[in-house]
Amino acid sequence: MPESPQQAPPAARRRKDGLVILHTGAGKGKTTAALGLALRAVGHGMRVCMVQFIKGKWQCGEHHAAPLLGELFEIHPMGDGFTWDTRDREADMRRVRAGWQLAMDKVAAGGCRMLILDELLYVLSYDYFPLQEVLDFIARKPADLHLVLTGRNPPQALIDAADLVTEMVAVKHPYQQGIKAQKGIEF
């Protein structure tokens, strides 16, 4: 079932090839929905690159699944563990910068149709990366590139620059009920 807003659509509907998409909110599903977009895009033959700014090189289902999607999907975990070690802010900022540069290199190399910057919003909210650089990229990115950003608390300027913003709200969370994180669900 497609999402059908109740209001009438604008009279002149236009095609836009590369959307800027934010998945935000405190609920589950931000990264998961980005993975779903990747799966769908690869299904259409699009090349997808995902950079994970927080998650480290631990055993994630998506990292096992990535080879299944073949050469059209690549995933790059830049984090250094389950959460950052924020005791070394400079090192963390260098890691973010390295992830950003990797993403820019992938786009510059051409052929990438979807770029997922997982948890970049989190990084921005802690001032680990300049927002303006992200806004500049959005302004000059290839027209056919879908850009997907996930994380909490997006700055208003990014919401303004985005085409699609979805907030994932936790109505009920298993953690609240004393259930451990699940393989295949949470990671």
Add this chain to the structure above:
Amino acid sequence: MPESPQQAPPAARRRKDGLVILHTGAGKGKTTAALGLALRAVGHGMRVCMVQFIKGKWQCGEHHAAPLLGELFEIHPMGDGFTWDTRDREADMRRVRAGWQLAMDKVAAGGCRMLILDELLYVLSYDYFPLQEVLDFIARKPADLHLVLTGRNPPQALIDAADLVTEMVAVKHPYQQGIKAQKGIEF
């Protein structure tokens, strides 16, 4: 970055293998996040079965992507087009029943670790299928089976029976801005 509720966790944290998960709300990402869960689960070697109650046999990215995930993922679109032709309620209800039976057969055959019933909540909200039958299934389903239900307006009894409920809220939608549905994003 895992979701970390602010409150203290219960003292005795228990393992629960098969969660009941609802993706609801008017925003994007309900089905997409379910696909992401499927990708992650397949990455862990789990068998996933997805039945789509609304979407028809049109060209969806996920249907092209399904073969990429190999024999661990199967997807069954039971709908008859982009939206239902609700002029024939009896036929629609038979179609829902057929989808449900297919799902039950897959579970009964064994080996399925995740069952995604896409848009079943929509079906329930229109009384096209008895809620009690879904609740009964939840009560007696295999303990290691993750059950993922998507759609709007879940009945409270289902929220009560669920372990994880996420509401996808549309903060900003491209449709509102006169942008057409996108291949690789919306379908």
